[in-house]
Amino acid sequence: MEMPEPKAVEQDLWLDVLDQELRRLPDKYRIVLLLCDLEDKPRKEVARQLGCPEGTVASRLARARRMLAKQLTRHGVKMSGGALAAMLSQSAAFACVPTSLVSSTVKAASLLAVGQATGVISVKVAALTEGVLKTMLLTKLKMAIASFLVLGIISTGATGLAYRAVAAQDSNRKHVPILVASSLVADNNPAAKLKDSPSRGEQLNAIQTDYQKELAEVGKAISAGKVLATKDGTYVELAELRQRFAKRTRQLIDADPKDEVALDAILFGIQQLVADANDPSLHKLILAHHSASAKLSPILDRGYTSDEFLRTVAEKSPHAKIRGQARLVQAKRLARADRAREAEAICEAIISEKDLTVLHRDAEDLLFEIRHLTIGKVVPEVESVDLVDKPMKLSDYRGKAVLLVFWGTWCGPCMAMIPHERELAKRYVGQPFQILGINQDEEEKAKKAVQTEQITWRSFKDYLIKENRRISHRWNVHSWPTVFLIDHEGVIRHKFIGRPDEKELDTAMEVLVTAAKSALKKPDKK
Numbered sequence: 001m002e003m004p005e006p007k008a009v010e011q012d013l014w015l016d017v018l019d020q021e022l023r024r025l026p027d028k029y030r031i032v033l034l035l036c037d038l039e040d041k042p043r044k045e046v047a048r049q050l051g052c053p054e055g056t057v058a059s060r061l062a063r064a065r066r067m068l069a070k071q072l073t074r075h076g077v078k079m080s081g082g083a084l085a086a087m088l089s090q091s092a093a094f095a096c097v098p099t100s101l102v103s104s105t106v107k108a109a110s111l112l113a114v115g116q117a118t119g120v121i122s123v124k125v126a127a128l129t130e131g132v133l134k135t136m137l138l139t140k141l142k143m144a145i146a147s148f149l150v151l152g153i154i155s156t157g158a159t160g161l162a163y164r165a166v167a168a169q170d171s172n173r174k175h176v177p178i179l180v181a182s183s184l185v186a187d188n189n190p191a192a193k194l195k196d197s198p199s200r201g202e203q204l205n206a207i208q209t210d211y212q213k214e215l216a217e218v219g220k221a222i223s224a225g226k227v228l229a230t231k232d233g234t235y236v237e238l239a240e241l242r243q244r245f246a247k248r249t250r251q252l253i254d255a256d257p258k259d260e261v262a263l264d265a266i267l268f269g270i271q272q273l274v275a276d277a278n279d280p281s282l283h284k285l286i287l288a289h290h291s292a293s294a295k296l297s298p299i300l301d302r303g304y305t306s307d308e309f310l311r312t313v314a315e316k317s318p319h320a321k322i323r324g325q326a327r328l329v330q331a332k333r334l335a336r337a338d339r340a341r342e343a344e345a346i347c348e349a350i351i352s353e354k355d356l357t358v359l360h361r362d363a364e365d366l367l368f369e370i371r372h373l374t375i376g377k378v379v380p381e382v383e384s385v386d387l388v389d390k391p392m393k394l395s396d397y398r399g400k401a402v403l404l405v406f407w408g409t410w411c412g413p414c415m416a417m418i419p420h421e422r423e424l425a426k427r428y429v430g431q432p433f434q435i436l437g438i439n440q441d442e443e444e445k446a447k448k449a450v451q452t453e454q455i456t457w458r459s460f461k462d463y464l465i466k467e468n469r470r471i472s473h474r475w476n477v478h479s480w481p482t483v484f485l486i487d488h489e490g491v492i493r494h495k496f497i498g499r500p501d502e503k504e505l506d507t508a509m510e511v512l513v514t515a516a517k518s519a520l521k522k523p524d525k526k
Helices: 006-024 027-038 043-050 054-073 081-094 099-113 123-151 200-223 236-255 260-271 281-289 307-316 320-336 340-352 354-372 412-427 443-452 502-521
Strands: 165-168 176-179 383-385 391-393 401-407 433-439 459-461 482-486 492-497
Touching: 006 027, 006 054, 027 043, 027 054, 043 054, 200 236, 200 260, 236 260, 260 281, 281 307, 307 320, 320 340, 320 354, 340 354, 383 459, 401 412, 401 502, 412 433, 412 502, 433 502, 443 459, 482 502, 492 502
Parallel strands: 401 433, 433 459
Antiparallel strands: 165 176, 383 391, 401 482, 482 492
16 A cells, blocks of 8 residues: 655644544634634624624633643644644635635534534534535645644644554545544554554544545535525435435444444434434433443434433433533423423523533523513514614514514525515515514625525514624524514514424414404504
8 A cells, every 4th residue: 555645644644633623622612713713704703793792702712722722732732822823824825615615604514513503404404514614624724734834833742643544545636645543543553553454443534534525525516506405405415425424334333332433423423414313222322331421512402312311411421511401401392392490490500500600601591582482472672783784673563463584595494485485475465464584694695695585574684782692592593494473462472493384384374464454453542
């Protein structure tokens, strides 16, 4: 087997290490590092995009750099926070990814990172987003690392990492080395590392690498309009790709379900392949062999996670944060099952625990949803601007039946709703009815969608002026679309998580419009 050049090996080795350690960062730090350093966005813009003060972005960015630099020292990589920031920032200049793809992918990735996307945005689209993002991220990091290795800014320890080069055939390129950290090598004997039989860690790395390559190709085809979504906003090609890799991943898991590689494979299958949709036994394997792991946070708040799984993790995990996250998901499910008092008790308990401060904001938002955004409650005021920056308030539409939709152009089911929304707007023209949107796209992308999709109704930008945060965060919206039907008195009468059935929506809307018309005929009571 032809071995790669040492410099190429060294570059890809740091790429693998950086990718590994970036994924270890908590979501709120990783997304700020991604947007500020890798996407080279101004902190002010990132603050607006994430719905938090600029000072918070600055502090999280500084903390993220320090955390990442510290994590890298475990691999023998010695860099100052400033050098690390410079390397990551420079990566943006080397990127060869179309601007439109970067913009849309980072937008959806931001949602995934802060926990806003679930299976309601097509799980296939969510998986695509993560995959395309990772491909772009690795490309950028590789270019940046190459330049910094040449400059000698990265200092490496002699025993920090060992590598093994495995030639991977690409139909359009020469053999490209795929590097794996020494922790993935099964045998510590240097001679054994050159054998043809890959370790389990290397097998998983190969599966992930192959998947990202094929996923990137699907992403390009979607961006070019060569692959089209079905009526429900999903992609058949992506489903087939995911199923194929789920089988490969499951074979690796079954070979030794107790080891750490199996856990990483399970998490990969759940998070990127959405394998738990068809294979609930993956959660059972975690409970049987990995319930004490600190890696379970990302898979707790998923539609396919069973109540038994949550209950076990909430009771037995040795990690306070993970126990708290599982309890918070339990509270969310109780609230949506009309067991509000039980849900409130869990939220209040979490807020009272000092070692769970990282979850206090999430618990407070869930409490707000329970107390102000359930059926029968008067809808809270929304004061913001529309897509052309004109002021608007939700209360301005009191007296009308309102269809309020959280939507985005990156959300397949959201876009699939628009033709029917146009039908409703035409059906009720001149009547006390109003469609309103809450949109999270970048301004130009939203404006283009309004024009191309012939959207005649207004949308709020996803931003609360007085509270200086996203509407979707305050309203605890994590699934897109989320739809509220509000009567003429401002009372929430229906709430749909995900795209509603059109007949059910029409029936409910007709009742509310009829009630609004009847109210108009009655004389005002003074």
